[in-house]
Amino acid sequence: xxxxxxxxxxxxxxxxxxxxxxxxxxxxxxxxxxxxxxxxxxxxxxxxxxxxxxxxxxxxxxxxxxxxxxxxxxxxxxxxxxxxxxxxxxxxxxxxxxxxxxxxxxxxxxxxxxxxxxxxxxxxxxxxxxxxxxxxxxxxxxxxxxxxxxxxxxxxxxxxxxxxxxxxxxxxxxxxxxxxxxxxxxxxxxxxxxxxxxxxxxxxxxxxxxxxxxxxxxxxxxxxxxxxxxxxxxxxxxxxxxxxxxxxxxxxxxxxxxxxxxxxxxxxxxxxxxxxxxxxxxxxxxxxxxxxxxxxxxxxxxxxxxxxxxxxxxxx
Amino acid sequence: xxxxxxxxxxxxxxxxxxxxxxxxxxxxxxxxxxxxxxxxxxxxxxxxxxxxxxxxxxxxxxxxxxxxxxxxxxxxxxxxxxxxxxxxxxxxxxxxxxxxxxxxxxxxxxxxxxxxxxxxxxxxxxxxxxxxxxxxxxxxxxxxxxxxxxxxxxxxxxxxxxxxxxxxxxxxxxxxxxxxxxxxxxxxxxxxxxxxxxxxxxxxxxxxxxxxxxxxxxxxxxxxxxxxxxxxxxxxxx
Numbered sequence: 001x002x003x004x005x006x007x008x009x010x011x012x013x014x015x016x017x018x019x020x021x022x023x024x025x026x027x028x029x030x031x032x033x034x035x036x037x038x039x040x041x042x043x044x045x046x047x048x049x050x051x052x053x054x055x056x057x058x059x060x061x062x063x064x065x066x067x068x069x070x071x072x073x074x075x076x077x078x079x080x081x082x083x084x085x086x087x088x089x090x091x092x093x094x095x096x097x098x099x100x101x102x103x104x105x106x107x108x109x110x111x112x113x114x115x116x117x118x119x120x121x122x123x124x125x126x127x128x129x130x131x132x133x134x135x136x137x138x139x140x141x142x143x144x145x146x147x148x149x150x151x152x153x154x155x156x157x158x159x160x161x162x163x164x165x166x167x168x169x170x171x172x173x174x175x176x177x178x179x180x181x182x183x184x185x186x187x188x189x190x191x192x193x194x195x196x197x198x199x200x201x202x203x204x205x206x207x208x209x210x211x212x213x214x215x216x217x218x219x220x221x222x223x224x225x226x227x228x229x230x231x232x233x234x235x236x237x238x239x240x241x242x243x244x245x246x247x248x249x250x251x252x253x254x255x256x257x258x259x260x261x262x263x264x265x266x267x268x269x270x271x272x273x274x275x276x277x278x279x280x281x282x283x284x285x286x287x288x289x290x291x292x293x294x295x296x297x298x299x300x301x302x303x304x305x306x307x308x309x310x311x312x313x314x315x316x
Numbered sequence: 317x318x319x320x321x322x323x324x325x326x327x328x329x330x331x332x333x334x335x336x337x338x339x340x341x342x343x344x345x346x347x348x349x350x351x352x353x354x355x356x357x358x359x360x361x362x363x364x365x366x367x368x369x370x371x372x373x374x375x376x377x378x379x380x381x382x383x384x385x386x387x388x389x390x391x392x393x394x395x396x397x398x399x400x401x402x403x404x405x406x407x408x409x410x411x412x413x414x415x416x417x418x419x420x421x422x423x424x425x426x427x428x429x430x431x432x433x434x435x436x437x438x439x440x441x442x443x444x445x446x447x448x449x450x451x452x453x454x455x456x457x458x459x460x461x462x463x464x465x466x467x468x469x470x471x472x473x474x475x476x477x478x479x480x481x482x483x484x485x486x487x488x489x490x491x492x493x494x495x496x497x498x499x500x501x502x503x504x505x506x507x508x509x510x511x512x513x514x515x516x517x518x519x520x521x522x523x524x525x526x527x528x529x530x531x532x533x534x535x536x537x538x539x540x541x542x543x544x545x546x547x548x549x550x551x552x553x554x
Contacts, residue, residue, distance in 0.1 A: 191422075198408065198419055204370055205406035209471065210394035210423040 029174055033167045041166045043282050045238070048173035049231060050274040054258040055180040055267065056227025061256065062265030063193060064220035065200030066116070067124040070131025071255050073111075074225040076138060076247035077104045078232025083150040083242050084143055093156035097233050104229025105222045107134075112221035116214055131252050139244040149243030156237050169238045176234060177271075180227060184267050187223065196220055261299060263309025272310050321346040321475055321506050322367070322398075327376035329366050336362045338530035339376065344475070349497070349507045351517040351538070354527035360510040361403050363527070364477045367508075368400035369393045380475070395423060397474030403483070403510075405464040409453035413444050416452050416463055420470025430470070437466040440496060458489035465496060475506045482513045494520055518542040 011017060033041055057071045081100040085091040091099075115126045138144040145151070155164045163169060187193050195216045198206040203213050236242050254277060262273025280298070284291040302310065322344040329337045337359050344350045352360050365371040367378055369390035378386045380398055390400075408416050417437060421430045438445035441462045447455070452463060461481055468476060478497065482490040494516055501507050511517035518524055518538045526534040526541075534541070 194415075194419075195422070197411075198422075201408050201410075202406050204402060205408070206419075207370060207390040208368060208394065208400045208402055208406075209419050209467070210391045212389070212391045 026178070033170055038166055041170050043278060045166065045170045045173045047275055047278045048170075048177040049235065050255070050258060050278050051177040051271050052173070052180040052231045053228060053255045054262075054270045054274040054277075055177075055184045056224050056231065057255050058224075058259050058265065058267075058270045059184065059187065059227065060220050060224035061259050062270065063188065063196040063200070064217050065120070065196075066217060066220065067120050068127045068221075068224070068252075069124050069249075069256065070111075070127035070129070070134075070252050071224070071228055072247040072249070072251035073127075073131040073134035074104045074107055074228030075232040075235070075251070076134050076244075077107045077225075078229030079236040079242045079246070080138060080144055080150070080232075081229070082233040082236040083153050086154050086237075087150055087152060088143065093154070093233075093237055094158075097230065100229045100233045101226050104225045104232070107229075108222040108225030109218065112218050116217045116221065128249070128252075131247075131249060135244050135247045138247070144244075147244065149241060149246075150236075151241040153236050153240045153242070155240065163237075169234075172234060173238075176231065181267055181271070183227075188265075188267070192216070192219060257299065261302060261309060263311035266309070266311045269309050269311025276310075319346040320344070321381055322508070323377075323379040324363075324367070325377045325379070327363070327366060327378065328374045329362055329371050330374050331362075331371075336530055337366065340527070340530070340532050341376075342525050342532060342535065344506060344508055345523070346506050347501075347504065348522040349501050349509060349520055351509045351511055351521040351524045352527060353511060353514045353517060353524055356512070357529075358527040359530040360527055361479055362530075364400055364479050364508070364510055365402075368398065368477055370400070370402075391423075394471060397472060398477070399468045399471050399473040399475070400477040401464050401468045401479060401481070403479040405460045407452050407455070407460045407463055409451070411452060412450060413448045413452055413455075413463060417444075417467055417470050420467035423471075433470050433472065437469050440469070440499070441466055457484050458486070458492065461485065461489075461493055462496070465493075465500075469500070473505055475508065476500065478507060478509045480510055480512060482511060482516060490516055515542075 032044055036044070053071070053075060056074075057068060060066050060068045060071070078100040081103045082093065082096040085096040085099060086093055111127065111130045115123055118126065138149075139147050155162055157163065163172065195206070195211050198209070198211055199213050199216050206216075207213050258273035258277040259270055260273070261276055262271065263269025280295050281291055284294055287294055320343050324343070325341050326339045327337055327341070328335070328339050340359070340363065342350075352363060354360050362371060366373050367380075369385070369388055369392070373386055376386070377384055380393075380396065383396075385393055385396070385398070408419065414434075417434055418430070421433060424430055438448070443459060444462055444466055447459070452460070455463060465478070465481065481493050481497070485493065490513065497507060497509065498520060509517055509521065518541055521538040524536065524538050524541045525532050
């Protein structure tokens with residue numbers, strides 16, 4: 001496994017090979033709905049959804065090096081913003097997206113502002129607490145529908161065309177995943193991306209060279225939160241129902257798992273992680289309730305033998 | 317005093333309950349090389365960290381070019397030309413030399429100026445130019461130190477705080493680094509040099525202070541300190 005992916009990494013180094021692979025993969029992804037059952041489409045839509053979430057968390061964990069155990073909270077903020085605005089106030093779905101972006105960015109600021117001065121392990125505990133607070137608040141407020149959540153969220157339409165079949169959502173989520181890849185790539189190679197890298201490697205040295213570490217981390221937090229928030233908006237209209245149980249601690253852990261499993265900070269790695277996350281339990285459905293156990297064992301093995309993640313590290 | 321660039325008054329810092337600096341005062345004259353000597357744990361590095369804002373001063377003041385910079389954050393202090401080259405070099409492994417140097421000019425928007433400064437660094441350290449696109453984790457200790465100093469030169473420093481640049485280097489490399497320090501000083505950079513290797517530091521410096529458990533115990537012209545056998549033996553080791 002390790003050898004295979006190293007060879008693959010070697011072959012992928014030239015830009016030309018990379019572009020070729022990307023085009024082929026994009027074509028395959030576009031064509032999947034032509035020859036698939038609804039079940040496959042449902043699973044693949046879920047994959048694209050997790051790709052977006054994992055790429056969002058990757059900005060926080062992989063780029064800025066901050067451990068976040070409550071990422072589902074941002075996803076929840078986005079989903080509930082859309083859910084509440086469309087079902088209680090009759091707002092058009094597309095107009096709820098900017099509101100959700102603002103709300104999740106604010107949530108990122110709210111949790112990040114006071115806590116980012118903490119060392120990373122304390123930060124992990126605070127984010128874990130924050131994740132649970134959001135879920136419990138959603139469970140107890142009237143406007144969020146309490147424990148039963150919000151049901152009957154209206155499906156969106158675009159230019160009079162209503163998105164109501166799984167194939168529509170497949171393309172929507174594929175588009176979101178591609179957008180997330182693009183934004184991640186641009187961020188990674190931006191000035192901010194370099195600042196994240198410096199701060200992640202050595203905070204003091206970065207600070208001594210004029211980088212405001214708190215501001216830089218806060219940016220990562222807010223941008224990661226926005227990714228989660230937007231994913232949440234689309235999740236709400238795809239499912240048409242959301243409940244607090246969707247945003248449990250396990251959800252946060254699962255997203256984090258996708259990031260770590262594939263390889264923190266590496267976009268293709270994170271995508272592979274998201275695939276593994278969704279596909280594995282589906283492929284091994286035959287094992288019944290044992291499958292999560294097998295899943296856990298496989299992940300332990302990968303982490304033991306390849307702690308840097310599935311995707312090969314950049315060599316120079 | 318004629319032209320004081322840095323003035324420290326009764327500076328105190330704490331690490332939790334540990335009283336690291338117990339009220340130290342000293343000055344650095346513009347254009348000079350001033351050295352801060354002392355044994356391990358005397359508070360030399362802490363002094364530098366407090367000046368550059370990486371550690372908060374619990375009391376006392378730090379005045380740089382007539383401006384009180386006590387309590388300012390490190391990334392703001394950098395913009396004033398007061399640059400700290402931390403202990404242990406803090407090179408970014410996995411990045412090339414050029415990328416490491418670019419970090420030094422992170423706050424600079426002017427690309428032409430960045431290029432000019434980088435050329436200056438490469439003139440000063442030809443070996444860095446030869447290896448400019450290599451991963452910095454393959455550099456030797458001496459080359460890493462050169463890179464750390466080169467990176468600080470990218471910020472166009474007025475006052476350079478150097479923390480143990482000779483640490484772990486072979487004697488001939490120490491000489492080479494010290495020559496560079498002298499050259500920078502001739503180019504107009506004021507230098508505050510922290511060293512355990514007192515002999516080397518005093519040879520270079522104009523003025524010296526000796527720290528012991530968070531206090532300044534001796535000060536004087538480098539030449540005088542160098543000649544005083546008892547001082548060298550008692551505080552600086554052989």
